[in-house]
Amino acid sequence: MQPDNSLDNSHLYRFLSENGVFNVGPYGFPTMQSMCSSSSSSYHNYPLEGSIITDMTPQDRALAALKNHKEAEKRRRERINSHLDKLRSLLPCNSKTDKASLLAKVVQRVRELKQQTSEIPGLETFPSETDEITVLSGECSSDGQLIFKASLCCEDRSDLLPDLIEILKSLHLKTLRAEMVALGGRIKNVLVVAAEKDHSTESVNFLQTALKSLLERSNSSDRFKRRRVLDHKLIMQ
Amino acid sequence: MQPDNSLDNSHLYRFLSENGVFNVGPYGFPTMQSMCSSSSSSYHNYPLEGSIITDMTPQDRALAALKNHKEAEKRRRERINSHLDKLRSLLPCNSKTDKASLLAKVVQRVRELKQQTSEIPGLETFPSETDEITVLSGECSSDGQLIFKASLCCEDRSDLLPDLIEILKSLHLKTLRAEMVALGGRIKNVLVVAAEKDHSTESVNFLQTALKSLLERSNSSDRFKRRRVLDHKLIMQ
DNA sequence: GTCCACACGTGACCC
DNA sequence: TGGGTCACGTGTGGA
Numbered sequence: 001m002q003p004d005n006s007l008d009n010s011h012l013y014r015f016l017s018e019n020g021v022f023n024v025g026p027y028g029f030p031t032m033q034s035m036c037s038s039s040s041s042s043y044h045n046y047p048l049e050g051s052i053i054t055d056m057t058p059q060d061r062a063l064a065a066l067k068n069h070k071e072a073e074k075r076r077r078e079r080i081n082s083h084l085d086k087l088r089s090l091l092p093c094n095s096k097t098d099k100a101s102l103l104a105k106v107v108q109r110v111r112e113l114k115q116q117t118s119e120i121p122g123l124e125t126f127p128s129e130t131d132e133i134t135v136l137s138g139e140c141s142s143d144g145q146l147i148f149k150a151s152l153c154c155e156d157r158s159d160l161l162p163d164l165i166e167i168l169k170s171l172h173l174k175t176l177r178a179e180m181v182a183l184g185g186r187i188k189n190v191l192v193v194a195a196e197k198d199h200s201t202e203s204v205n206f207l208q209t210a211l212k213s214l215l216e217r218s219n220s221s222d223r224f225k226r227r228r229v230l231d232h233k234l235i236m237q
Numbered sequence: 238m239q240p241d242n243s244l245d246n247s248h249l250y251r252f253l254s255e256n257g258v259f260n261v262g263p264y265g266f267p268t269m270q271s272m273c274s275s276s277s278s279s280y281h282n283y284p285l286e287g288s289i290i291t292d293m294t295p296q297d298r299a300l301a302a303l304k305n306h307k308e309a310e311k312r313r314r315e316r317i318n319s320h321l322d323k324l325r326s327l328l329p330c331n332s333k334t335d336k337a338s339l340l341a342k343v344v345q346r347v348r349e350l351k352q353q354t355s356e357i358p359g360l361e362t363f364p365s366e367t368d369e370i371t372v373l374s375g376e377c378s379s380d381g382q383l384i385f386k387a388s389l390c391c392e393d394r395s396d397l398l399p400d401l402i403e404i405l406k407s408l409h410l411k412t413l414r415a416e417m418v419a420l421g422g423r424i425k426n427v428l429v430v431a432a433e434k435d436h437s438t439e440s441v442n443f444l445q446t447a448l449k450s451l452l453e454r455s456n457s458s459d460r461f462k463r464r465r466v467l468d469h470k471l472i473m474q
Numbered sequence: 475g476t477c478c479a480c481a482c483g484t485g486a487c488c489c
Numbered sequence: 490t491g492g493g494t495c496a497c498g499t500g501t502g503g504a
Contacts, residue, residue: 065476070498076337076479077496083340090347098494100313103320106343110327113350302491307483313494314481335479 127153127186131215135208137200146200149192150207154215156187163217164189167210171203172196364390364423368452372445374437382411383437386429387444391452393424400454401426404447408440409433 084102088095091105134151152164174194195203321339325332328342371388389401405412411431432440 066499068477069500072478073480073498074496079337080340081496083337083344086344087340087347090344090351100316100320100494103317103324106347107320107323107327109350110324110343110346113346114327303484305492306485309493310483310495311481318481337479 127188129186131155133208133211133215135204135211137204145194146197146203147192147194148200148204149190150211151188151190152211152215153186153188160187160189160214163214164191167207167214168193171206171210173203173207364393364425366423368392370445370448370452372441372448374441382431383434383440384429384431385437385441386427387448388425388427389448389452390423390425391455394455397424397426397451397455400451401428404444404451405430408443408447410440410444 084099085095087106088097088102091102091109093102093105097105130153132151132153134149136149138146138148154160168191172195193207321336322332324343325334325339328339328346330339330342334342367390369388369390371386373386375383375385391397405428409432412428430444
């Protein structure tokens with residue numbers, strides 16, 4: 001019910017309806033549909049098809065532009081919505097979720113991807129000969145979590161992984177991503193971990209000391225082997 | 238923007254502000270607050286706060302609803318656009334990229350995430366005692382690539398990784414993600430690989446045979462060890 | 475002056 | 490009913 005909308009272009013509409021360019025719509029002002037279908041349902045004042053553009057009056061040109069505009073805008077909307085539909089099918093949500101909620105989920109998802117796949121600066125890909133613990137405190141996530149990365153490089157032993165898992169569990173840390181590369185009896189673990197923001201700094205410190213003790217335990221139990229390093233590097237940012 | 242838009246309902250707005258419909262306070266509609274800014278100096282014709290709603294004429298109610306509607310729609314737009322801005326800051330693109338192009342990038346990104354983190358059915362997380370090659374042909378990516386997953390579980394040996402890298406390089410396969418878990422002398426490699434769509438099926442087959450020969454080479458060089466398995470499983474979907 | 479992308483107000487529709 | 494979302498046509502400003 002837009003009783004006054006037609007006033008905006010009333011002069012144009014009046015002219016066009018008087019010239020039979022379009023039909024009058026249900027509200028007493030022309031619908032765009034009737035305007036767009038003018039070529040098929042109404043007669044032309046300018047019968048020469050080949051010179052329509054040059055013969056067009058300013059009103060005709062304006063209306064043609066309007067029609068163009070309307071259709072372009074429709075195409076734009078369809079483009080955007082098709083992408084949104086793709087996202088809907090990609091994410092775990094039904095086809096009736098809000099645009100806004102959908103985009104919120106997408107933001108969350110992309111944030112996860114960014115956090116979990118971002119490079120860890122200063123770290124080598126393969127296990128080094130020296131024992132090494134690295135804890136990099138990362139950025140704060142929007143959902144009340146602190147994401148940080150920890151790396152542990154040490155002698156490979158079979159019960160290292162269970163110990164590591166136990167540590168993470170006891171500190172209530174959620175492991176977003178864990179990668180292990182074992183090479184020549186050495187192992188390198190890279191962890192992407194999420195901590196509650198309330199205890200983030202404590203969690204980081206606790207994890208660091210826990211990894212340190214894990215490393216020392218590992219070295220003491222392997223004392224029959226030649227120790228590759230006596231001390232480990234410790235990096236904290 | 239649209240400086241004359243307010244003219245559309247100007248007579249109704251004038252009517253309402255003259256009748257003190259704006260500024261109705263605690264019993265009015267919550268969205269009325271924003272209307273108060275333009276009519277804070279208006280007086281009330283209806284001093285009884287509790288009867289304002291019932292005293293409203295149909296025109297009042299209709300226009301109040303319209304105003305409500307308009308503002309709710311604006312909030313909705315802002316919510317959606319704020320999410321789009323977040324995505325803009327998250328993705329590698331400047332702040333002036335199209336909505337549609339932005340969403341296209343987002344779709345691409347989420348697809349990658351989905352492909353690279355999806356579970357590989359039927360695979361164990363840790364290296365098994367039996368040698369095993371798995372090649373799962375995945376879905377076609379939108380950008381002319383076929384993403385598929387390969388898993389190799391075998392005896393751990395130091396030159397396995399260089400060999401594996403050489404294979405991937407020679408087949409012109411792009412490794413999107415590689416995870417290695419070594420445990421008790423056994424190693425499990427899980428690869429997420431992208432192939433050009435033109436040679437996707439050949440690439441998958443080549444990779445499979447290459448992994449097979451890699452496994453056989455590994456077994457023959459380790460023949461002084463007790464062979465855990467004589468043959469390997471081969472899964473192709 | 476013609477596209478292009480955007481924000482806006484509005485009608486339609488659904489809980 | 491009201492509160493919410495959606496698609497639409499339109500005005501506007503930037504290449």
